[in-house]
Amino acid sequence: MQIVPMRVLKNTVEIERLCAESNEPVFVTKNGYGRLVVMDIDYYERILQKIDEANLVNKGISDFETGNVVKGKESLRKLRENHGI
Structure with missing residues (x-):
């Protein structure tokens, strides 16, 4: 994790290099406190x-816990029925 002071943002080439080399975000601080990423x-x-995959x-x-599921054989039957396979 890279942490840089706000004044380094003036050097956009350096920030880009830090992001590319570390392959992670660069945290920007102002007066010693986190301000930007x-x-x-x-x-x-x-x-x-x-995030999308986790959602x-x-x-x-949630569907499983609430019983909002379809059994495998029923699901395959509906797929075949709807798609002619």
């Missing part, structure tokens, strides 16, 4: 993908 777009997209898993768990 700067990250490479690839890192950002990977994080969003992980889907949580929805699946």
Whole structure:
């Protein structure tokens, strides 16, 4: 984890290099306290993908716990019926 003071933001090339080399966000501080996070777009997209996947898993768990499920054989029958396979 890289931590840099706010004044380093003036050197955008350096911030970009830090993000690319560390492959993680760069935390920017102001007066010693965290203020901003700067990250490479690839890192950002990977994080969003992980969040989406976690949300889907949580929805699946919730569906299972509430009984909102379909048995495997019934599911296959409906797929075949609806898609002609």
